[in-house]
């Protein structure tokens with residue numbers, strides 16, 4: 001019987017980022033420590049999501065609503081707390097924005113660092129009670145030169161973000177991250193509590209065969225949006241229609257789009273002028289990752305990363321995924337914008 005080969009040269013997320021940082025002589029290690037705090041949060045959430053029904057962490061937190069009017073789940077609340085505590089105590093963060101907090105969080109003197117972190121601690125939480133994949137989404141800015149660390153440091157276009165990532169909690173916990181030099185994926189090995197490099201250099205196929213959108217909103221779609229999705233379902237003679245896949249958890253739908261190609265969208269419509277998804281801690285990080293993986297992300301009319309948020313919970317329409325697919329969207333929207 002063949003002996004199982006034990007790998008001893010393990011590439012953990014921390015080691016991989018350190019290797020990357022070493023290429024940049026000026027690196028201080030602060031980013032690695034910040035990412036360690038984010039990793040701790042994700043490991044904590046991964047464990048509690050997995051044991052939620054056993055720990056009675058399923059269901060609502062008891063009549064508490066977040067800024068978007070969503071009633072908070074128990075897991076929303078504890079996920080939010082672990083990230084705020086881990087980021088604050090890392091000593092590397094000055095400003096935080098969470099989907100679960102109405103106001104921006106300014107870290108007190110003495111613990112203040114040079115980064116700002118915007119995050120959705122538990123995305124797709126409407127799916128949590130059904131055991132469907134959910135996730136954490138995060139983005140990182142540097143505090144602007146000479147700034148004491150204020151909300152102004154996060155009301156900036158997404159093209160100024162320096163790190164973005166998500167962690168998907170499903171059959172396994174998958175962390176996907178960019179520090180501005182391509183996209184890498186890591187899988188949590190629960191036996192040693194480390195994220196191990198499993199998906200190096202993720203590259204989105206230039207065109208896909210899958211579209212992912214909530215067609216339940218089709219009644220409210222603008223003509224450009226209608227024409228685009230119609231073109232995927234009723235292609236010209238000789239071409240196959242695209243398949244539809246929609247989980248309703250952005251992290252899960254985007255993760256599949258990164259690996260298989262195609263397009264994920266939450267467009268603006270006649271009911272919601274800017275769609276549903278939040279610019280700072282959903283659209284920007286996913287758009288940054290998409291572009292770093294060779295794809296594109298548009299509002300229909302402009303590059304998502306060039307949008308400047310008016311407030312910390314601004315919403316933004318988004319089409320992201322394979323470059324050729326998103327360019328088809330841009331062509332059609334351009335026709336209608338005229």
Ligand SMILES: O=P(O)(O)OC[C@H]1O[C@](O)(COP(=O)(O)O)[C@@H](O)[C@@H]1O
Nearest residue numbers: 122123124125126214248249250251
């Ligand atoms: O149910 P809808 O309207 O299709 O919205 C689903 C979208 O809303 C979200 O659940 C929003 O996220 P939250 O759960 O963080 O509020 C996304 O994950 C998902 O893509």
